[in-house]
Amino acid sequence: xxxxxxxxxxxxxxxxxxxxxxxxxxxxxxxxxxxxxxxxxxxxxxxxxxxxxxxxxxxxxxxxxxxxxxxxxxxxxxxxxxxxxxxxxxxxxxxxxxxxxxxxxxxxxxxxxxxxxxxxxxxxxxxxxxxxxxxxxxxxxxxxxxxxxxxxxxxxxxxxxxxxxxxxxxxxxxxxxxxxxxxxxxxxxxxxxxxxxxxxxxxxxxxxxxxxxxxxxxxxxxxxxxxxxxxxxxxxxxxxxxxxxxxxxxxxxxxxxxxxxxxxxxxxxxxxxxxxxxxxxxxxxxxxxxxxxxxxxxxxxxxxxxxxxxxxxxxxxxxxxxxxxxxxxxxxxxxxxxxxxxxxxxxxxxxxxxxxxxxxxxxxxxxxxxxxxxxxxxxxxxxxxxxxx
Amino acid sequence: xxxxxxxxxxxxxxxxxxxxxxxxxxxxxxxxxxxxxxxxxxxxxxxxxxxxxxxxxxxxxxxxxxxxxxxxxxxxxxxxxxxxxxxxxxxxxxxxxxxxxxxxxxxxxxxxxxxxxxxxxxxxxxxxxxxxxxxxxxxxxxxxxxxxxxxxxxxxxxxxxxxxxxxxxxxxxxxxxxxxxxxxxxxxxxxxxxxxxxxxxxxxxxxxxxxxxxxxxxxxxxxxxxxxxxxxxxxxxxxxxxxxxxxxxxxxxxxxxxxxxxxxxxxxxxxxxxxxxxxxxxxxxxxxxxxxxxxxxxxxxxxxxxxxxxxxxxxxxxxxxxx
Numbered sequence: 225x226x227x228x229x230x231x232x233x234x235x236x237x238x239x240x241x242x243x244x245x246x247x248x249x250x251x252x253x254x255x256x257x258x259x260x261x262x263x264x265x266x267x268x269x270x271x272x273x274x275x276x277x278x279x280x281x282x283x284x285x286x287x288x289x290x291x292x293x294x295x296x297x298x299x300x301x302x303x304x305x306x307x308x309x310x311x312x313x314x315x316x317x318x319x320x321x322x323x324x325x326x327x328x329x330x331x332x333x334x335x336x337x338x339x340x341x342x343x344x345x346x347x348x349x350x351x352x353x354x355x356x357x358x359x360x361x362x363x364x365x366x367x368x369x370x371x372x373x374x375x376x377x378x379x380x381x382x383x384x385x386x387x388x389x390x391x392x393x394x395x396x397x398x399x400x401x402x403x404x405x406x407x408x409x410x411x412x413x414x415x416x417x418x419x420x421x422x423x424x425x426x427x428x429x430x431x432x433x434x435x436x437x438x439x440x441x442x443x444x445x446x447x448x449x450x451x452x453x454x455x456x457x458x459x460x461x462x463x464x465x466x467x468x469x470x471x472x473x474x475x476x477x478x479x480x481x482x483x484x485x486x487x488x489x490x491x492x493x494x495x496x497x498x499x500x501x502x503x504x505x506x507x508x509x510x511x512x513x514x515x516x517x518x519x520x521x522x523x524x525x526x527x528x529x530x531x532x533x534x535x536x537x538x539x540x541x542x543x544x545x546x547x548x549x550x551x552x553x554x555x556x557x558x559x560x561x562x563x564x565x566x567x568x569x570x571x572x573x574x575x576x577x578x579x580x581x582x583x584x585x586x587x588x589x590x591x592x593x594x595x596x597x598x599x600x601x602x603x604x605x606x607x608x609x610x611x612x613x
Numbered sequence: 614x615x616x617x618x619x620x621x622x623x624x625x626x627x628x629x630x631x632x633x634x635x636x637x638x639x640x641x642x643x644x645x646x647x648x649x650x651x652x653x654x655x656x657x658x659x660x661x662x663x664x665x666x667x668x669x670x671x672x673x674x675x676x677x678x679x680x681x682x683x684x685x686x687x688x689x690x691x692x693x694x695x696x697x698x699x700x701x702x703x704x705x706x707x708x709x710x711x712x713x714x715x716x717x718x719x720x721x722x723x724x725x726x727x728x729x730x731x732x733x734x735x736x737x738x739x740x741x742x743x744x745x746x747x748x749x750x751x752x753x754x755x756x757x758x759x760x761x762x763x764x765x766x767x768x769x770x771x772x773x774x775x776x777x778x779x780x781x782x783x784x785x786x787x788x789x790x791x792x793x794x795x796x797x798x799x800x801x802x803x804x805x806x807x808x809x810x811x812x813x814x815x816x817x818x819x820x821x822x823x824x825x826x827x828x829x830x831x832x833x834x835x836x837x838x839x840x841x842x843x844x845x846x847x848x849x850x851x852x853x854x855x856x857x858x859x860x861x862x863x864x865x866x867x868x869x870x871x872x873x874x875x876x877x878x879x880x881x882x883x884x885x886x887x888x889x890x891x892x893x894x895x896x897x898x899x900x901x902x903x904x905x906x907x908x909x910x911x912x913x914x915x916x917x918x919x920x921x922x923x924x925x926x927x928x929x930x931x932x933x934x935x936x
Contacts, residue, residue, distance in 0.1 A: 289769055528770075528790075559838065
């Protein structure tokens with residue numbers, strides 16, 4: 225059913241149609257801006273090129289199956305914009321044909337897209353950018369977020385650490401933009417939940433850890449104050465994976481490496497997740513990544529809203545998704561809903577190593593007056609977003 | 614690992630155990646079935662079975678048990694006297710749950726990974742029909758007249774109404790998120806469907822297919838997220854429903870005439886499914902996370918015993934004495 229190849233050399237559009245049925249047509253665009261992958265130390269982990277796209281395809285297949293019983297025909301136009309091509313041209317073209325978009329792009333491109341005059345009244349899902357500003361001072365009424373923010377991920381990890389009483393922390397940060405943003409979120413979370421980052425150090429990437437692991441890291445971490453856990457903000461997985469077992473003190477690593485909080489992990493198994501993992505693996509021939517989960521969740525949110533409202537009108541769908549009746553079963557144990565003050569999808573988040581699930585925050589005991597899921601990330605009283613009022 | 618039939622000679626050498634009332638429990642992560650003697654309330658036997666055992670039930674004459682060995686893609690037939698696996702039946706891929714048609718011959722199966730409902734003829738030992746349904750088919754029910762089969766699909770959020778003669782879907786009812794179990798009332802006039810993430814028990818009129826009501830649950834000090842209705846049973850006299858509420862660790866007692874929730878029984882952790890004694894005085898619940906079975910006395914209206922079984926007990930089936 226979905227189209228097989230996506231030419232990556234030029235912006236290509238390929239339409240994958242769901243099961244045809246009379247009734248309502250729901251055309252959706254999957255729009256992706258390809259980005260430079262940061263160079264990392266190891267050459268072994270090459271990320272697949274179809275991250276995000278495969279999640280959208282699975283979401284389409286799931287929607288189409290339901291649609292076949294309802295007379296709802298879903299289709300997805302896949303638009304992948306290569307590095308150097310004009311993002312906004314591609315975005316305008318997609319918006320000319322579609323009012324519902326699932327987008328996999330950095331925060332800057334996401335915002336530029338949402339601000340296009342053609343995007344007014346469209347329903348756009350951010351399935352990739354974790355930027356806090358995009359949900360706060362730079363939030364946009366036409367932009368919902370299925371990807372959790374840095375703050376949500378940091379809060380998930382910090383709740384776990386605090387629930388273990390591992391509150392004395394040190395942190396090593398990388399120098400890339402994402403590392404700085406995640407480190408900032410971890411600092412905020414530590415303050416929020418009563419943990420203490422006793423020392424921080426920046427890793428300058430100047431040595432080759434494949435050769436020098438055993439010499440560099442013990443010295444680098446030797447004079448850290450005593451701590452329970454070593455945090456690492458290294459989102460690209462550059463040096464972080466080498467920290468464990470090579471620091472001066474034998475302490476667990478968490479953050480970007482070690483126990484990592486994310487929108488999704490291929491280690492999630494409970495709550496029927498094994499079925500989602502299996503469906504995804506059969507289709508993509510690899511495991512599901514966080515951005516795949518976010519694009520899938522965006523597609524499924526549209527599907528759920530169409531099923532319940534029998535409408536493909538973006539305003540109707542947006543109102544339903546942000547409303548009290550919306551709930552999506554999304555394999556993380558709790559019904560998924562959206563924050564009506566900034567369009568962020570509420571969700572439990574796995575904290576997992578590469579081999580096993582560690583915890584699925586929100587942790588027990590972190591209470592909230594309306595939804596425990598709102599203990600993760602910025603809550604209604606603190607929001608700087610006004611576009612949803 | 615699948616055990617096969619032992620030789621006839623070996624069978625004769627075994628003294629046939631006296632048939633007491635029993636409850637059979639499938640242990641999802643242990644590849645075993647635990648057998649509880651209802652009189653002593655103890656596990657008297659543990660049988661090794663196929664991979665990821667889930668749905669379990671007895672034939673109408675209680676001579677054999679049928680078991681979904683999900684990861685072995687088969688339904689195993691187990692002799693109740695000898696506890697031996699007699700043979701494996703074709704089931705389609707990844708059978709999760711099933712139900713036996715009133716004719717005693719056809720088993721309707723949910724094939725979780727394939728979006729299919731399979732119909733198995735146990736006499737001819739072959740699949741006679743495969744019906745495409747929504748994503749992640751789960752709950753199965755057949756009305757007492759044997760004319761309508763229901764499959765719920767967890768991701769499609771529907772109950773599919775299937776004509777058992779033509780094997781065609783003739784109606785689809787939307788329900789709350791992640792529908793799990795389904796059952797008809799004794800008079801076939803109402804269909805009940807549980808929705809795990811939606812958090813309700815839906816009641817449909819079987820003539821109009823319209824929803825009559827959705828029963829909701831509220832428990833002090835339990836977060837609404839944790840109230841997840843999964844397995845349930847209706848009583849023969851159509852007065853009560855017993856509903857397993859998953860991570861709320863409770864069984865709800867519902868009056869199905871007034872649709873009022875009467876009581877919540879505390880049971881083990883993450884309660885999935887249950888079996889009821891034929892006289893409807895005892896309920897046996899499978900508590901997945903705590904690895905045990907809670908026995909509830911339905912006359913005194915209280916839990917009376919917890920029985921340790923295998924890892925992740927999932928399904929439960931009751932067998933009366935002397936059968």
